[in-house]
Amino acid sequence: MGATTESIVTGVDFVTVPTRDLERAVAFYGDVLGLTRSAYRPERNFAEFETGTVTLNVMDPVNMGIGAFANANNIALHVDDVAAARATLEERGVQFGGPTFDTGVCHMAFFADPDGNPLLLHHRYASRD
Template sequence: MADRLIVERVDFVSVPVTDLERSTAFYRDTLGLEQIGEGMWPEFQLGENVSLYLVDPTNMGQTFVGPHASPIALRVADVEEARGELEAEGIAFEGETLDTGVCHMAHFSDPDGNVFMLHRRHAPHES
C-alpha cells in the first residue's frame, strides 16, 4: 500500500475563460482582486494561501467546453456587505443570500458562467 499523499496547500485554482482581456478586467476591476500574474496566464491572489488563474483553453490547442458549475467559495468577512459592494459594480446574484444554519452563501457567476459563492461560516464545524 502506498503512503498517503501529503498536500501542503492548494497553490492555485484554474478557471476556464473565453476572453482573457474581458475576464482579467472582471476579476481585477469588478471583483477588485489583486492581480499577481499577467500575459497568457492572468493570476489573482485569493487570501493568503491560494490564487486563481485564468486559462483560455484555445491557447493550449483545446476548446472551451463550459464553465465550472460547482462554485468556488470565496470566504469574506461579511457576505451581505460584500454582496452589496459587488451588486453596486453590476454583478447579478442568483437568488437571495442563503443561511444554512452553519454558513451564509451568495452565488454569482463570471462573464463565462463560472460559478462563485461569497461564503462565511458562522457556526462551529461538527465532525
C-alpha cells in the first residue's frame, strides 16, 4: 500500500558513517572495500565514497563538533556474488560475523568497519514476490 500524501522526498543523497579515525576509515572504504573516493576534506573531517546508488559520507563527528554517535543499522552493500566478494574481503583482513545467510531470496554476509559500523554484503537472487 502506497502513501496517500505526495512525497517531498525524491531520493537519498548520502548515508553518514561516523568514525573516530578518518585516515583509518578512508583506507578501509577506499583500499579494502575498493570504493571510489569522490571527496576528501580532512581539514573538514570527512570523506565521501560512491557505491553506485548512494554516497557514504565518512565523517568524524567529534572533530566536527557535533558529538559522538554510532550507526545501529547495517548498510547493505550490493555485490554481484556474495561468496566471491566475501572471499576477497577476507583476504584483505575483514572478519565476518558468522556464515553467509541465505534468506530464500538473497544472500547476506555481515561484517563491520574498523569503527564497528555494521555493514553487509548483499545480493538478491530471486524476486521480492
